[in-house]
Amino acid sequence: MVDLRIISYNLRKHAAIGELTELAVSNDVDVMCLQECDTDDLADSVAHLQLIDATSTNRLGLALYARADRYTVQDTKMFSMHRSLHDRVLSPRTSACSRRACTTRRSATTCSSARSTPPR
Template sequence: MRIMSYNLRKHAAAAELEQRADRWDPDVMCLQEANVEDLPTNISGLRLAAATDRNRLGLALYYRESSFRFVESVSLGLKKSLHDIVLKPAHERLLGVQLYDIDASREITFASFHAAPLTALNSLRRTQIRSALQALERLGPGTPTFMVGDYNYPVFKERLGDQIREHGYDMTLSDSRTYTRYRFFKGHYDFVTSRGLSIGAVTTLPQGTSDHLPILVDAEYRRHSR
């Protein structure tokens, strides 16, 4: 299966979605910083599963109807940074969706995630990531799980990776950096945490209007996963 993730930078890159979906043919598409009221129900064979509804800059997730059936979804607010408290860009930083894989005859959990901005401490983002993974476990206990998005975590990823592995998940970076706006903060901001899945290529796609580059992930079920 192929999953695409894209931070639209305040919805500026929304006009690219149909062209990118046609070109890269994802089965699931996870979005961050979207004006969800302006998102279409369908994009090139992908159906909108769910979107946050309390965010100024929201999250959304699309899935291919020929491959999956929608089961349920959940959106959650996570521990807030000062940036969130003052500017209120995002009450909900996690959107989880449970889908039924038609060909594999099993359920799988996908999530679009957007961590607190760079003005927050890495310790806060680690807390948000831990809380997000716990919430996804409640949504789909024991099912293969795939969380992708903008982690806003450019440095000191070793500690983050250790924490993610302690929770039984893997962390996979893309083949090149995904954020280029600031000279001293370029890096891999957009990446994957997963459980019960083998992650193949994580390809950074060509840059568009956004300051984030989208990523395309190839994944398959592990044989021992439920």
């Protein structure tokens, strides 16, 4: 049996890009999946991992790194998925309520209904 070590990591709007080498080396990962990465600012390699593919439609997107010395990636395919209810309700582009309103009200339903009159 062969172990396959996979890490999925959110870069928090590309802010954690400096943590990748340490993460890859200390965990001896085979595949690293990144979220919220600036796809225009990705290295071709991170430690022993090679960049396999990255999204190109958004500034903050997804990327996939893998060990080229152990695996040969034959093909990749990116596809869009429908936005989740959470993203649709709490999206800054669709919600006019302020961060304070979301914090004060504590629920997506209440917060989204407070769009026209956020609390003071």
